[in-house]
Amino acid sequence: MDIKQAAENLVLTDTHTHIYYQAGTSELNDQMERCFANGIQRLFLPNVDLDSISLVNQTVEAFPEHCFPMLGLHPCSVKEDYQTVLNDIASKIKNTQIYAIGEIGIDLYWDKSTLAIQQDAFNRQIEWAKDLNLPISIHCREAFDEVFEILTQQQDGRLFGIFHCFTGTLAQAHRAIQLGFKLGIGGVVTFKKAGLDLVIKEIDVEHLVLETDAPYLAPMPFRGKENESSYLIHIAQKVADLKEMSLEQLAAITTSNSKQIFNI
Template identity: 45%
Template sequence: MIDTHAHIYATEFDHDRDEVVQRAKATGIEHILLPNIDLESIEPMLATEAKYPDICRSMMGLHPCYVDSNVDETLKTIYSWFDKHRFIAVGEIGIDLYWDKTYRVEQERAFITQLNWAKELGLPVVIHTRDSIEQTLALLKNEQDGQLRGVFHCFGGSLEEAKAINDLGFHLGLGGVSTFKNSGMDKVIPELDLSWVILETDCPYLAPVPHRGKRNEPAYTELVMQRIAALRNLNAQQVIDVTTRNAKSLFKL
């Protein structure tokens, strides 16, 4: 399995990161993909990748929650990193209107700028949306010229939204939300086109049932996989095979 979205460089893992990586490997996790969020996360992320080079791969991008009035300078610094290091994706990027709409215009500008980096660099994008799926799809549709590919990470939307995302050539990242009783995903997952589905945790956030509310970790990817298998009446290996193939193809692993 591949955990396509994990923040194991975060301070929540500082006391037991080695054990977390060992548990991931023991569960059958082949790769842990690390999305960047801001300028401060770059150093710990790259240090984590350097410590576990056999399993960790880094991305580079600016998360919408860290966009502010200084966005253009921040983006310049983020972009400069693509000359210094090999990243597997531009991410995580997107639009988040849940916490604060103050920098909505700047968020949109940062999103479009980073989509254009992805075209230029031939990399996939990892998209974060919260209370913004319509706006994000509209911006993406405008920029999609056949070159863009990527994933809407932490997908928890409707079947109509899933189809709109797939129609634009984008994958769906399924994580802990898929296991929540009140998420409605029990109705959506059986209808999804599995050729567009990849697995993720978004750890340390959004731990799947039965760990909901606690710290998430890459080993829990298995619980997401089992939930998909149960809802689709498939065996575990079938889900592992298709989602791993999808992730390897998308991120060129």
């Protein structure tokens, strides 16, 4: 049975996609149709800044049974005016049904000079999540030590969520799980020399959820091209192969895991 045939009976969940960049265009409808054809029925949408909130909302309004919003401030969007921006986002959260705070975290790949304000923004948004009993979606790039430090300080039994686009070591995977987080597995798991496949082999599937991070990090055989949520099926098939289970089993377990996180 090929992937297309298998997709007919699947309910896959993309726990992290920016498909909303296509909001208001025919391309959004086309991409969603390709998602449905590939068994991707549930998509979780993290904004990145103030401007992207309206795009998230438009997409959710267009596909309310399939698209679910998160709100937060991406670490790369944490600038000098971040406190004002956080206040604006907090006010929008009060008037919007959301399913997570995200994506939030620390990114030291692009700009190390903003570490202090990234840390403050991360801490503040974690407090929002705990107060609202919501999960967080963590962006962590070249910042595992810094992120783990904050999570360790903040973990009081109310903190949970997903390490979005997890690409760490086995030790880092165990640490994230110990802190109460699922691992978001995306296209990198299909890259031959990335090493993530070796990590995933050692992690119980109950700790995994799937994601695309579309339009970024397209899986094989689309590496180097623009990603989209319909490609999640290729990520799912790779993880299913690594875990030596059927695509249907992997889809059922990872979607169940996503429901535990997002409560929907």
